[in-house]
Amino acid sequence: MKWYRVWAIFTRHFYLYKRSLARWMAIFYWPLIDLFVWGFITIYLRQSESLSAAGKPVSFVMAFLGALILWDILFRSQQGISITFLEEVWSRNLLNLFVAPLRPIEFLTASMLMGLFMVTTATLVSAILAWLFYSFNLLVLGVALLPFILNLVAMGWAIGVVTTAIVLRYGQKAEVLAWGLTFFFQPISAVFYPVEVLPAWLQPVARAVPATHVFQGMRQVLRGGAFPVGELLAATALNGVYLAVAFGFFYWIFGQVRELGLLMKVGE
Amino acid sequence: MVQQITPAAGRSAGPAVAPAVAVEAVELTKRFGETVAVDRVSFHIAAGEVVGLLGPNGAGKTTILQMLLGTLLPTSGQVRILGLDLTRHRETILHQVNFSSTYVSMPASLTVRENLMVFARLYGLKNPRERVESVMNLFEIADLRSASGRGLSSGQLTRVCLAKAFLNEPKVLFLDEPTASLDPDIADKTRRLLRETRDKNGTTILYTSHNMQEMEELCDRIIFLHKGRIIAMDTPKAVLATYGQASLEELFLLIARRGTAVP
Numbered sequence: 001m002k003w004y005r006v007w008a009i010f011t012r013h014f015y016l017y018k019r020s021l022a023r024w025m026a027i028f029y030w031p032l033i034d035l036f037v038w039g040f041i042t043i044y045l046r047q048s049e050s051l052s053a054a055g056k057p058v059s060f061v062m063a064f065l066g067a068l069i070l071w072d073i074l075f076r077s078q079q080g081i082s083i084t085f086l087e088e089v090w091s092r093n094l095l096n097l098f099v100a101p102l103r104p105i106e107f108l109t110a111s112m113l114m115g116l117f118m119v120t121t122a123t124l125v126s127a128i129l130a131w132l133f134y135s136f137n138l139l140v141l142g143v144a145l146l147p148f149i150l151n152l153v154a155m156g157w158a159i160g161v162v163t164t165a166i167v168l169r170y171g172q173k174a175e176v177l178a179w180g181l182t183f184f185f186q187p188i189s190a191v192f193y194p195v196e197v198l199p200a201w202l203q204p205v206a207r208a209v210p211a212t213h214v215f216q217g218m219r220q221v222l223r224g225g226a227f228p229v230g231e232l233l234a235a236t237a238l239n240g241v242y243l244a245v246a247f248g249f250f251y252w253i254f255g256q257v258r259e260l261g262l263l264m265k266v267g268e
Numbered sequence: 269m270v271q272q273i274t275p276a277a278g279r280s281a282g283p284a285v286a287p288a289v290a291v292e293a294v295e296l297t298k299r300f301g302e303t304v305a306v307d308r309v310s311f312h313i314a315a316g317e318v319v320g321l322l323g324p325n326g327a328g329k330t331t332i333l334q335m336l337l338g339t340l341l342p343t344s345g346q347v348r349i350l351g352l353d354l355t356r357h358r359e360t361i362l363h364q365v366n367f368s369s370t371y372v373s374m375p376a377s378l379t380v381r382e383n384l385m386v387f388a389r390l391y392g393l394k395n396p397r398e399r400v401e402s403v404m405n406l407f408e409i410a411d412l413r414s415a416s417g418r419g420l421s422s423g424q425l426t427r428v429c430l431a432k433a434f435l436n437e438p439k440v441l442f443l444d445e446p447t448a449s450l451d452p453d454i455a456d457k458t459r460r461l462l463r464e465t466r467d468k469n470g471t472t473i474l475y476t477s478h479n480m481q482e483m484e485e486l487c488d489r490i491i492f493l494h495k496g497r498i499i500a501m502d503t504p505k506a507v508l509a510t511y512g513q514a515s516l517e518e519l520f521l522l523i524a525r526r527g528t529a530v531p
């Protein structure tokens with residue numbers, strides 16, 4: 001083994017880090033996200049132990065499996081858009097598309113439908129497997145299930161449109177966002193624990209995220225509570241704002257891309 | 269020194285009537301910060317003309333092509349295609365225009381036919397299946413219809429991209445080094461096809477290539493760019509006469525190496 005050749009390959013990859021904030025973020029991003037999510041889950045479990053000791057047991061299996069399946073809906077919805085776009089970047093096809101009479105809104109709508117297709121397929125499979133292996137029936141969420149899903153799909157679309165815009169502007173060095181941006185919301189979306197587990201200062205931030213209201217509503221239904229009208233209305237209103245901002249951001253970036261002639265370069 | 273614009277009569281069976289202007293660039297300028305990539309470039313291309321855009325790397329060819337396609341916004345100036353302003357009528361124009369480049373590809377995971385069907389739908393063609401079959405036959409790729417992009421040679425992929433460019437029977441065709449990865453046989457067939465298309469349908473073609481012999485053979489007129497400006501615009505013969513060179517290859521080397529555009 002020749003160390004100068006090992007060094008050559010090492011430097012080949014290290015050069016990438018000299019100019020890429022995204023790559024540095026990728027190093028720290030996942031450990032931090034995991035730390036926060038599992039940290040808050042630990043706090044929740046400790047609090048639940050106290051509740052169980054006080055004779056108020058909490059069903060973790062139901063809450064965790066339901067949360068996992070619903071979280072995946074959000075993630076798949078975002079992935080549908082981001083991966084659809086990245087496919088065009090990887091295959092150097094983007095310019096072919098945009099020299100055709102294709103409007104950005106048409107491209108985005110097709111991508112959103114792809115997201116919906118991925119969500120439907122993945123959720124169906126997950127729900128059946130959860131029922132077969134863990135006796136968890138997603139339909140236990142009742143009539144709230146459909147608005148829950150629609151709200152998570154809408155938030156996934158908003159994140160997907162934003163990541164698409166960023167990759168369009170900054171190229172493949174920003175590709176890591178397509179895989180990770182949704183998870184940025186995981187610790188503050190109260191997916192696996194109630195929003196009350198979060199520090200007081202973080203709770204208003206969490207309540208500004210549409211998914212938080214879906215997961216709060218899910219726990220309410222699983223506890224046998226009433227149809228979570230308030231949470232669903234809040235989620236829907238927030239999603240309206242998120243989608244409007246995401247589309248506005250995309251069009252602003254698309255203008256910059258045409259100004260800088262990046263459509264031809266984005267695959268490089 | 270910029271040569272006078274001489275509207276070409278077409279090399280063989282060119283337009284019989286006074287040619288309408290298919291592509292018009294007026295004082296087109298593009299700045300990237302302090303760098304002026306294209307500097308007040310004006311030209312027009314008559315309907316049915318084949319015009320070659322040539323110049324050394326960085327001369328501004330691709331920048332001009334991008335501005336003509338509307339994927340790059342000019343800093344100033346105007347583009348009119350088929351009599352319409354590109355800024356205001358981009359969608360209408362793009363239905364009648366197409367583009368192919370060596371530097372643009374197609375999804376390798378789709379088959380040749382699937383790729384072409386996607387674009388046939390994108391252009392809203394009435395009989396997409398028939399049209400796809402027709403362009404596959406035209407470019408001799410019908411036997412590759414079920415092959416995925418991964419299995420294609422670069423020459424075959426170039427032919428698929430060219431087939432895509434012919435799908436909507438464009439009135440204006442922008443081709444960026446379309447024969448760069450083709451073997452001499454297919455390159456010659458492609459050039460012949462381009463001439464036939466022009467003669468038969470009156471298609472206007474703007475063509476970039478580093479193959480100077482190809483430019484001389486194919487183009488009614490050439491636009492020679494140097495550092496973002498037009499330094500010559502006329503028939504290949506007239507440009508060569510002005511510079512006292514025997515071939516475009518020699519002229520290209522002269523300009524690229526001398527770094528000046530003075531005849």
